[in-house]
Amino acid sequence: MAAGSLLFACILTWLSWTGRAWCMGPYRALRDEGLGKGKTPHLDLPKSLMRRWGQYAPWIPAQAYKALPEGCVVSQVNLLQRHGARYPTEGSGKLYKAAVDKLIAVDKYKAEELEFLNKFKYDMGTDDLLPFGAAHQPIGFYHASGKKIQPSINLVIPEAMGSNTTLDDDMCPNSKLNDGDEQSDQWLNIFVPKITKRLNAAAPGANLTDHDTVSLMSMCPFHTLVSEKPSPFCFLFSEDEFDDYQYYNDLNKFYGNGYGAPLGPVQASATSTELLARLTNTSVHDHTQTNRTLDRTPETFPLGRPFYADFTHDNELNSIYAALGLFPQTLLPGRVLDPRAI
Numbered sequence: 001m002a003a004g005s006l007l008f009a010c011i012l013t014w015l016s017w018t019g020r021a022w023c024m025g026p027y028r029a030l031r032d033e034g035l036g037k038g039k040t041p042h043l044d045l046p047k048s049l050m051r052r053w054g055q056y057a058p059w060i061p062a063q064a065y066k067a068l069p070e071g072c073v074v075s076q077v078n079l080l081q082r083h084g085a086r087y088p089t090e091g092s093g094k095l096y097k098a099a100v101d102k103l104i105a106v107d108k109y110k111a112e113e114l115e116f117l118n119k120f121k122y123d124m125g126t127d128d129l130l131p132f133g134a135a136h137q138p139i140g141f142y143h144a145s146g147k148k149i150q151p152s153i154n155l156v157i158p159e160a161m162g163s164n165t166t167l168d169d170d171m172c173p174n175s176k177l178n179d180g181d182e183q184s185d186q187w188l189n190i191f192v193p194k195i196t197k198r199l200n201a202a203a204p205g206a207n208l209t210d211h212d213t214v215s216l217m218s219m220c221p222f223h224t225l226v227s228e229k230p231s232p233f234c235f236l237f238s239e240d241e242f243d244d245y246q247y248y249n250d251l252n253k254f255y256g257n258g259y260g261a262p263l264g265p266v267q268a269s270a271t272s273t274e275l276l277a278r279l280t281n282t283s284v285h286d287h288t289q290t291n292r293t294l295d296r297t298p299e300t301f302p303l304g305r306p307f308y309a310d311f312t313h314d315n316e317l318n319s320i321y322a323a324l325g326l327f328p329q330t331l332l333p334g335r336v337l338d339p340r341a342i
């Protein structure tokens, strides 16, 4: 029964953020109440705000699925999604906690919006997928199928040191020389100081730095997704400021993994060869980061399926876009990126 397979998918996705699913047929029909509204809590925040959360935005449908142009048939679908909402990574979590603790240490706030900190304690976990994110993981697939098909995760690819995987970007040490921080920090120095000044005036003695301010902005998405209700951190900033925050995150991905990273696209060359194999129904030809054992085994890399779903990380997603030429972004030498255009 579908509820059982959903549970199975969720348990597996909890263990790892990334994985693959493909249609095994016969398709299992799902009753509407099996997934969808009941399983994915509403966050009670405007979508316009959640869309400004950069890579931390939860899954939001881009638009309604449109009928195919006349005369076209779909021969294969390859769906690629971020794994779903998770706790902050260990490194980011430490920075967020440090910034929150600076605010908590303040004796007397000068702004009502900060009063919640009198009773606040930072207690978020690290790294693991959230129940909210797990509920979203197969949902794009579910919507794409007109709410009929609910896949279970067929394969979870290990990501431990030394593992070959096409759904993560950890295999090329030299690529880490460009992490995008230099470029996103340039933008941080433009949009953050006035916010830091405002917060420090409202929280005398907190001595927040500009990076602390960005951490506090990140508390809005993370704390909201963890608590499944609007976080009071969201109300410390305006939507325009989240627009600038979104651009900060975009720059970091663009120059860290995407078109602006010298070794960005190459990190998805193996993903491209796997996609080609599926599209052409021929075996994978790759000399980079594929796991040859997995890819030559029909049970772990089946060909000839009509529908594949892959779940990956935000960094690798940006490398994949750049490798496949999706959402192209180019910049003329000497030009500054337009904050509203990326």
Ligand SMILES: *[C@@H]1O[C@H](CO)[C@@H](O)[C@H](O)[C@H]1NC(C)=O
Pocket: 162, 163, 164, 165, 291, 292, 293, 294
């Ligand atoms: C390749 O996949 C197999 C099967 O899952 C696994 O046992 C092996 O450790 C993987 N090798 C690498 C280098 O990732």
Ligand SMILES: *[C@@H]1O[C@H](CO)[C@@H](O)[C@H](O)[C@H]1NC(C)=O
Pocket: 105, 205, 206, 207
């Ligand atoms: C903030 O800076 C002031 C002045 O430099 C210093 O006296 C105070 O101890 C600092 N507060 C914290 C929480 O670090």
Ligand SMILES: *[C@@H]1O[C@H](CO)[C@@H](O)[C@H](O)[C@H]1NC(C)=O
Pocket: 164, 287, 288, 289, 290, 291, 292, 293
């Ligand atoms: C993992 O990738 C390396 C580098 O391309 C390759 O030498 C090795 O054979 C691969 N291992 C597996 C199990 O695919």
Ligand SMILES: *[C@@H]1O[C@H](CO)[C@@H](O)[C@H](O)[C@H]1NC(C)=O
Pocket: 281, 303, 304, 305
């Ligand atoms: C894929 O190729 C195999 C033979 O290698 C063939 O049996 C199968 O029908 C092909 N599938 C599709 C969808 O073309």
